[in-house]
Amino acid sequence: MRDSGNLFSRRKFIKTASAAAPLILSPSLRISASHLTRSGNPNVGPANLVIIGGGLGGCAAALAAVRNHLRVIMTEETDWIGGQLTQQAVSLPDENHWCETVGGTLSYLNLRQRARDFYVRNFPLTQKAKANRYLNPGNCWVSRIGCEPRVWLSVLHEMLAPFLSDGRLQILLRHKPLDADIDGDRVKSVRLLNLDSGNNVVLSATYFADATEMGDLLPITGTEYVIGAESQKDTGEPHARSVAARDDLQSFTQCFAMDYLPEEDHTIGRPSNYSFWRDAMTRTLSGEFHLLSFDDPDSRKIGFTLDGRNDFWTYRRIADCKNFSPGFYRSDVTIVNWPQNDFALGPICDVTREICDKNLAQSRSLSLSLLYWLQTTAPRPDGGAGWRGLRLRPDITGTKDGLAKYPYIREGRRIRAEYTVVEQDVSLSWRIRELGLKGEQARAKVFSDSIGIGSYPMDIHSSTDGDILKLGNTLPFQIPLGALITARVENLLPACKNAGVTHLTNGCYRVHPVEWNIGEAAGILAAFCVANRKVPRQVRNQPRVLAAFQTLLRDNGVRLEWPKDILHSTGEAATTLKELRSDHFLMKH
Numbered sequence: 001m002r003d004s005g006n007l008f009s010r011r012k013f014i015k016t017a018s019a020a021a022p023l024i025l026s027p028s029l030r031i032s033a034s035h036l037t038r039s040g041n042p043n044v045g046p047a048n049l050v051i052i053g054g055g056l057g058g059c060a061a062a063l064a065a066v067r068n069h070l071r072v073i074m075t076e077e078t079d080w081i082g083g084q085l086t087q088q089a090v091s092l093p094d095e096n097h098w099c100e101t102v103g104g105t106l107s108y109l110n111l112r113q114r115a116r117d118f119y120v121r122n123f124p125l126t127q128k129a130k131a132n133r134y135l136n137p138g139n140c141w142v143s144r145i146g147c148e149p150r151v152w153l154s155v156l157h158e159m160l161a162p163f164l165s166d167g168r169l170q171i172l173l174r175h176k177p178l179d180a181d182i183d184g185d186r187v188k189s190v191r192l193l194n195l196d197s198g199n200n201v202v203l204s205a206t207y208f209a210d211a212t213e214m215g216d217l218l219p220i221t222g223t224e225y226v227i228g229a230e231s232q233k234d235t236g237e238p239h240a241r242s243v244a245a246r247d248d249l250q251s252f253t254q255c256f257a258m259d260y261l262p263e264e265d266h267t268i269g270r271p272s273n274y275s276f277w278r279d280a281m282t283r284t285l286s287g288e289f290h291l292l293s294f295d296d297p298d299s300r301k302i303g304f305t306l307d308g309r310n311d312f313w314t315y316r317r318i319a320d321c322k323n324f325s326p327g328f329y330r331s332d333v334t335i336v337n338w339p340q341n342d343f344a345l346g347p348i349c350d351v352t353r354e355i356c357d358k359n360l361a362q363s364r365s366l367s368l369s370l371l372y373w374l375q376t377t378a379p380r381p382d383g384g385a386g387w388r389g390l391r392l393r394p395d396i397t398g399t400k401d402g403l404a405k406y407p408y409i410r411e412g413r414r415i416r417a418e419y420t421v422v423e424q425d426v427s428l429s430w431r432i433r434e435l436g437l438k439g440e441q442a443r444a445k446v447f448s449d450s451i452g453i454g455s456y457p458m459d460i461h462s463s464t465d466g467d468i469l470k471l472g473n474t475l476p477f478q479i480p481l482g483a484l485i486t487a488r489v490e491n492l493l494p495a496c497k498n499a500g501v502t503h504l505t506n507g508c509y510r511v512h513p514v515e516w517n518i519g520e521a522a523g524i525l526a527a528f529c530v531a532n533r534k535v536p537r538q539v540r541n542q543p544r545v546l547a548a549f550q551t552l553l554r555d556n557g558v559r560l561e562w563p564k565d566i567l568h569s570t571g572e573a574a575t576t577l578k579e580l581r582s583d584h585f586l587m588k589h
Helices: 004-008 010-019 056-067 106-122 149-165 217-221 274-279 297-302 353-376 428-433 512-532 536-541 543-555 577-581
Strands: 049-052 072-076 169-173 175-183 186-194 200-204 207-210 256-260 281-284 287-290 317-319 333-336 390-392 450-454 458-460 470-472 477-480 492-494
Touching: 049 056, 049 186, 049 512, 056 072, 056 106, 056 149, 056 169, 056 512, 072 175, 106 149, 106 512, 149 169, 175 200, 175 217, 186 217, 207 217, 207 512, 256 353, 274 353, 333 353, 353 390, 450 512, 450 543, 477 512, 492 512, 512 536, 512 543, 536 543
Parallel strands: 049 072, 049 207, 072 169, 207 492
Antiparallel strands: 175 186, 186 200, 256 333, 256 390, 281 287, 317 333, 450 477, 458 470
């Protein structure tokens, strides 16, 4: 595999990022004062771009926009930026095989390398670990890099620090959007609640980006959106439902961190509704099993032993003691984000406050019940029951109870877009069988308006309408600009999992590097539009302007197409030709 530096022109990117090279279409593309809009708070603003939501996509959008001369305000509901990597404790990125080289934007690869460098600079690594170019601090097997959430948080702050210092970026933590002022097809301002002071702040800008985990800005601004599972009539997808189900969303998960001290007892108090979860049943393609168990054949293959190489303990491990000086960690540390604590009894998006609070409380109860079951009841290989030395790590998650600050959200609202990515665009099975392509010719749909790349199976977790865990094989795909352009609103951009995808394709477009790519492209698009006095719709539909914008993306280190030797790869979802030709496209996970 060729090194990413040769493919991306690393020196050119660093020069662009540090020197903030001018944009490329207009004779003079510096942002003038006339483009700046001041908020209703004298201590905030002015801004060209307001980003609501400080998750991965929001951080990428902010970084891209300030690199390209915009003044940006980013808000975040919690007290940690970073979304999946930090506040949600999914700190082991769900990625593709090529994320060490060409499988993400250069800034995303830089984010990952900075995390490794942070460990080298600040942690007592062994000499072997220090010398490992591809250091995986947790030696997990779900990802090529697993780190503590606070490390990712530190790295993101480090990347944004220069722009906070020079005033191009402001971050408002603990701010939640309430409503918006709309003028026709444009958003004029968004009003937010300071969750600490109870005060309101009104933010105005030329462009707004929705980087919230569930697309919170869409209903507030009256932007047309889709939620839940579409029907076959809606999308033409062969594996869509026969009837649309608005409440059919992927399960969400209340992750937590734990370690293991075998000589100690850290058993938590029995959760009040533990008996409900202990007796609850779940259904997979193999049959029906207790939710709190390893009875499913897939779970039995993995198991939980605390000393196996490929078990649930090492699955999402973020600290492997063997990488550090003896005694630095008392135990390995792992993140629990398993099928057993996926909450599928009801959604928390587009429901009443009462239903949302009830389902959030139930999801937290499920995760604590799983821990209690592991501590007291889970069968051990030696014939005993439970590991009482399992200990919650609230210091890892930055919370009092040890659960993550925010649930891991797999699916929320999605814009009704100029172009919606459907199963037929990325499905390996469909593109081989229906298009009559041989395996070596199969490739995902080519988008002339590409703004990035991704690769991941259509990973559909158990859903709130009773669907079971499924996996659909895909080919390395592109992200079309049309999926970032709303059907009507001119100055609102999706910047995370809320782009123009379906319930099915959300399963492969929701993962860490793709969300970062979408956010980064949104930030660059806002800068390009402000500088050139264009709206996103014009950028996509005017060939000369689109070409100039894509040149800017490449100059910023965004790869728009996969190398030829990867185009036909099935990546992590490799399967047999017999399976591809079967009618059972959505394979068991």
